Amino acid sequence: MTQPFLMNVTEEIVRGLVRFLLYGVEYQTFCHCEQCEMNIIAEALNNLLPQYVTSHVAREEAFKILNTPQNIEAINKEIIxxxxxxGQGLGHGE
Ligand SMILES: [Zn+2]
Structure with a gap:
Protein backbone atom coordinates (compact mmCIF):
# COMPACT_ATOMS: atom_id res chain seq x y z
CA MET A 1 0.00 0.00 0.00
CA THR A 2 2.73 2.48 0.92
CA GLN A 3 4.86 3.01 -2.16
CA PRO A 4 8.23 4.56 -1.44
CA PHE A 5 8.47 8.13 -2.64
CA LEU A 6 10.66 11.19 -2.53
CA MET A 7 9.16 14.64 -2.37
CA ASN A 8 10.00 18.19 -1.48
CA VAL A 9 7.44 19.60 0.95
CA THR A 10 8.63 23.15 0.20
CA GLU A 11 7.70 22.52 -3.43
CA GLU A 12 4.23 21.33 -2.45
CA ILE A 13 3.65 24.51 -0.46
CA VAL A 14 5.11 26.76 -3.17
CA ARG A 15 2.92 25.19 -5.88
CA GLY A 16 -0.18 25.84 -3.79
CA LEU A 17 0.79 29.42 -2.96
CA VAL A 18 1.73 30.27 -6.55
CA ARG A 19 -1.69 29.04 -7.71
CA PHE A 20 -3.40 31.03 -5.00
CA LEU A 21 -1.50 34.24 -5.82
CA LEU A 22 -1.80 33.93 -9.61
CA TYR A 23 -5.54 33.41 -9.44
CA GLY A 24 -6.05 36.18 -6.91
CA VAL A 25 -7.06 39.76 -7.68
CA GLU A 26 -3.54 41.15 -7.52
CA TYR A 27 -2.19 39.17 -10.46
CA GLN A 28 -5.28 38.76 -12.61
CA THR A 29 -3.55 40.52 -15.52
CA PHE A 30 -0.45 38.34 -15.24
CA CYS A 31 0.02 35.56 -17.81
CA HIS A 32 -1.62 32.36 -16.55
CA CYS A 33 0.03 29.89 -18.94
CA GLU A 34 1.59 26.74 -17.56
CA GLN A 35 5.08 27.80 -18.63
CA CYS A 36 4.95 31.05 -16.66
CA GLU A 37 3.51 29.26 -13.63
CA MET A 38 6.34 26.70 -13.71
CA ASN A 39 8.95 29.42 -14.23
CA ILE A 40 7.67 31.16 -11.12
CA ILE A 41 7.71 27.92 -9.12
CA ALA A 42 11.26 27.09 -10.28
CA GLU A 43 12.54 30.58 -9.58
CA ALA A 44 11.03 30.64 -6.08
CA LEU A 45 12.25 27.12 -5.25
CA ASN A 46 15.81 28.01 -6.25
CA ASN A 47 15.77 30.62 -3.52
CA LEU A 48 14.17 28.51 -0.80
CA LEU A 49 15.45 25.64 1.31
CA PRO A 50 14.11 22.29 0.13
CA GLN A 51 12.53 19.94 2.64
CA TYR A 52 12.69 16.42 1.26
CA VAL A 53 10.76 13.58 2.84
CA THR A 54 10.27 9.92 2.02
CA SER A 55 7.17 9.00 4.02
CA HIS A 56 3.67 10.32 4.59
CA VAL A 57 4.32 10.71 8.31
CA ALA A 58 7.45 12.78 7.65
CA ARG A 59 5.53 14.79 5.03
CA GLU A 60 2.84 15.70 7.55
CA GLU A 61 5.41 16.62 10.18
CA ALA A 62 7.39 18.76 7.75
CA PHE A 63 4.18 20.41 6.54
CA LYS A 64 3.22 21.33 10.11
CA ILE A 65 6.66 22.79 10.76
CA LEU A 66 6.71 24.76 7.51
CA ASN A 67 3.11 25.94 7.63
CA THR A 68 3.57 28.78 10.10
CA PRO A 69 2.43 32.36 9.37
CA GLN A 70 6.03 33.60 9.46
CA ASN A 71 7.31 30.94 7.11
CA ILE A 72 4.39 31.32 4.68
CA GLU A 73 5.05 35.05 4.64
CA ALA A 74 8.72 34.44 3.81
CA ILE A 75 7.79 31.99 1.04
CA ASN A 76 5.20 34.44 -0.33
CA LYS A 77 7.89 37.09 -0.53
CA GLU A 78 10.08 34.80 -2.64
CA ILE A 79 7.12 33.97 -4.88
CA ILE A 80 6.26 37.62 -5.44
CA GLY A 87 7.10 38.87 -15.77
CA GLN A 88 10.13 40.89 -16.83
CA GLY A 89 11.98 38.05 -18.51
CA LEU A 90 9.21 36.86 -20.78
CA GLY A 91 7.45 38.75 -23.52
CA HIS A 92 4.08 37.56 -22.34
CA GLY A 93 2.53 38.21 -18.94
CA GLU A 94 2.41 41.92 -18.42
ZN1 LIG B 1 2.94 32.80 -19.93
Missing part, protein backbone atom coordinates in the same frame (compact mmCIF):
# COMPACT_ATOMS: atom_id res chain seq x y z
CA UNK A 81 9.90 38.25 -6.25
CA UNK A 82 9.77 35.34 -8.72
CA UNK A 83 6.53 36.61 -10.31
CA UNK A 84 8.18 39.96 -11.01
CA UNK A 85 11.31 38.32 -12.39
CA UNK A 86 9.35 35.99 -14.68
Missing amino acids: HAIHKV
Whole structure:
Protein backbone atom coordinates (compact mmCIF):
# COMPACT_ATOMS: atom_id res chain seq x y z
CA MET A 1 0.00 0.00 0.00
CA THR A 2 2.73 2.48 0.92
CA GLN A 3 4.86 3.01 -2.16
CA PRO A 4 8.23 4.56 -1.44
CA PHE A 5 8.47 8.13 -2.64
CA LEU A 6 10.66 11.19 -2.53
CA MET A 7 9.16 14.64 -2.37
CA ASN A 8 10.00 18.19 -1.48
CA VAL A 9 7.44 19.60 0.95
CA THR A 10 8.63 23.15 0.20
CA GLU A 11 7.70 22.52 -3.43
CA GLU A 12 4.23 21.33 -2.45
CA ILE A 13 3.65 24.51 -0.46
CA VAL A 14 5.11 26.76 -3.17
CA ARG A 15 2.92 25.19 -5.88
CA GLY A 16 -0.18 25.84 -3.79
CA LEU A 17 0.79 29.42 -2.96
CA VAL A 18 1.73 30.27 -6.55
CA ARG A 19 -1.69 29.04 -7.71
CA PHE A 20 -3.40 31.03 -5.00
CA LEU A 21 -1.50 34.24 -5.82
CA LEU A 22 -1.80 33.93 -9.61
CA TYR A 23 -5.54 33.41 -9.44
CA GLY A 24 -6.05 36.18 -6.91
CA VAL A 25 -7.06 39.76 -7.68
CA GLU A 26 -3.54 41.15 -7.52
CA TYR A 27 -2.19 39.17 -10.46
CA GLN A 28 -5.28 38.76 -12.61
CA THR A 29 -3.55 40.52 -15.52
CA PHE A 30 -0.45 38.34 -15.24
CA CYS A 31 0.02 35.56 -17.81
CA HIS A 32 -1.62 32.36 -16.55
CA CYS A 33 0.03 29.89 -18.94
CA GLU A 34 1.59 26.74 -17.56
CA GLN A 35 5.08 27.80 -18.63
CA CYS A 36 4.95 31.05 -16.66
CA GLU A 37 3.51 29.26 -13.63
CA MET A 38 6.34 26.70 -13.71
CA ASN A 39 8.95 29.42 -14.23
CA ILE A 40 7.67 31.16 -11.12
CA ILE A 41 7.71 27.92 -9.12
CA ALA A 42 11.26 27.09 -10.28
CA GLU A 43 12.54 30.58 -9.58
CA ALA A 44 11.03 30.64 -6.08
CA LEU A 45 12.25 27.12 -5.25
CA ASN A 46 15.81 28.01 -6.25
CA ASN A 47 15.77 30.62 -3.52
CA LEU A 48 14.17 28.51 -0.80
CA LEU A 49 15.45 25.64 1.31
CA PRO A 50 14.11 22.29 0.13
CA GLN A 51 12.53 19.94 2.64
CA TYR A 52 12.69 16.42 1.26
CA VAL A 53 10.76 13.58 2.84
CA THR A 54 10.27 9.92 2.02
CA SER A 55 7.17 9.00 4.02
CA HIS A 56 3.67 10.32 4.59
CA VAL A 57 4.32 10.71 8.31
CA ALA A 58 7.45 12.78 7.65
CA ARG A 59 5.53 14.79 5.03
CA GLU A 60 2.84 15.70 7.55
CA GLU A 61 5.41 16.62 10.18
CA ALA A 62 7.39 18.76 7.75
CA PHE A 63 4.18 20.41 6.54
CA LYS A 64 3.22 21.33 10.11
CA ILE A 65 6.66 22.79 10.76
CA LEU A 66 6.71 24.76 7.51
CA ASN A 67 3.11 25.94 7.63
CA THR A 68 3.57 28.78 10.10
CA PRO A 69 2.43 32.36 9.37
CA GLN A 70 6.03 33.60 9.46
CA ASN A 71 7.31 30.94 7.11
CA ILE A 72 4.39 31.32 4.68
CA GLU A 73 5.05 35.05 4.64
CA ALA A 74 8.72 34.44 3.81
CA ILE A 75 7.79 31.99 1.04
CA ASN A 76 5.20 34.44 -0.33
CA LYS A 77 7.89 37.09 -0.53
CA GLU A 78 10.08 34.80 -2.64
CA ILE A 79 7.12 33.97 -4.88
CA ILE A 80 6.26 37.62 -5.44
CA HIS A 81 9.90 38.25 -6.25
CA ALA A 82 9.77 35.34 -8.72
CA ILE A 83 6.53 36.61 -10.31
CA HIS A 84 8.18 39.96 -11.01
CA LYS A 85 11.31 38.32 -12.39
CA VAL A 86 9.35 35.99 -14.68
CA GLY A 87 7.10 38.87 -15.77
CA GLN A 88 10.13 40.89 -16.83
CA GLY A 89 11.98 38.05 -18.51
CA LEU A 90 9.21 36.86 -20.78
CA GLY A 91 7.45 38.75 -23.52
CA HIS A 92 4.08 37.56 -22.34
CA GLY A 93 2.53 38.21 -18.94
CA GLU A 94 2.41 41.92 -18.42
ZN1 LIG B 1 2.94 32.80 -19.93
